[in-house]
Amino acid sequence: MNSQDKILEEKKRILSKLGYHRISLNERMADAFLKVPREEFVLGNYMDRAYVDTPLPILAGQTISAIHMVMIYISPSCTDPQIGDKILEIGAGSGYNAAMFAEMVAPEGSDNPGHVYAIEIIPELVEFAKNNIEKTGYGDRVTILQSDGGLGFQQEAPFDIISVAAASKTIPPPLLEQLTVGGKLVIPVGKRFYQELVLITRDPDNKYSERNMGGVAFVPLTGRYG
Numbered sequence: 001m002n003s004q005d006k007i008l009e010e011k012k013r014i015l016s017k018l019g020y021h022r023i024s025l026n027e028r029m030a031d032a033f034l035k036v037p038r039e040e041f042v043l044g045n046y047m048d049r050a051y052v053d054t055p056l057p058i059l060a061g062q063t064i065s066a067i068h069m070v071m072i073y074i075s076p077s078c079t080d081p082q083i084g085d086k087i088l089e090i091g092a093g094s095g096y097n098a099a100m101f102a103e104m105v106a107p108e109g110s111d112n113p114g115h116v117y118a119i120e121i122i123p124e125l126v127e128f129a130k131n132n133i134e135k136t137g138y139g140d141r142v143t144i145l146q147s148d149g150g151l152g153f154q155q156e157a158p159f160d161i162i163s164v165a166a167a168s169k170t171i172p173p174p175l176l177e178q179l180t181v182g183g184k185l186v187i188p189v190g191k192r193f194y195q196e197l198v199l200i201t202r203d204p205d206n207k208y209s210e211r212n213m214g215g216v217a218f219v220p221l222t223g224r225y226g
């Protein structure tokens with residue numbers, strides 16, 4: 001079996017186990033997972049573990065999230081990304097999440113492709129994510145920026161989805177303000193080693209409704225709202 005066949009088998013095995021995490025997998029999510037090469041977003045010495053469903057170390061003491069966590073974020077019961085959506089991802093890290101979102105909102109050949117803006121605060125990781133995004137062919141659908149993501153990205157607001165991949169003690173107000181009406185914000189909120197994954201929807205009357213998606217453990221959000 002060649003290495004691409006082996007990767008495909010590993011991907012299919014992971015997909016078949018996502019039910020354990022109560023993830024309702026749809027066809028677009030499965031297609032995105034089959035398309036994005038996670039092995040290109042991990043460090044070279046972790047390549048053989050790219051399809052183990054666990055967080056893996058990247059640079060600067062940070063991690064690429066576990067596969068099931070990425071799938072929870074893009075699932076219909078969470079952010080439910082649609083083709084054409086404009087997304088703000090906070091905590092670009094390796095760029096993998098951003099590429100997965102890109103497959104959901106701007107699959108190749110779509111008439112009205114969306115776009116992903118991914119913000120990372122650590123310069124070394126900004127370069128890492130940019131390089132990973134370019135080499136895997138997502139450069140036209142994903143823009144990686146260096147900034148403090150807690151402040152959002154006013155220039156491109158409002159966003160249909162704001163996805164935060166680092167844990168905050170509170171919900172940064174700029175992120176609420178930068179959502180479209182009907183838009184969704186997902187963010188881990190809580191203490192250093194344990195948080196609740198919170199899904200917030202901006203309702204048509206400009207109020208916000210909140211849903212708890214369960215317990216998670218993310219690295220901390222730093223910057224103004226850290």
Ligand SMILES: C[S@@+](CC[C@H](N)C(=O)[O-])C[C@H]1O[C@@H](n2cnc3c(N)ncnc32)[C@H](O)[C@@H]1O
Binds near residue numbers: 119120166
């Ligand atoms: C769990 S990692 C994200 C993994 C990433 N989504 C991926 O696909 O590899 C969390 C990231 O959030 C970044 N981060 C923390 N605070 C931040 C902030 N205020 N603004 C932007 N990025 C931040 C960290 O540097 C780290 O890279």
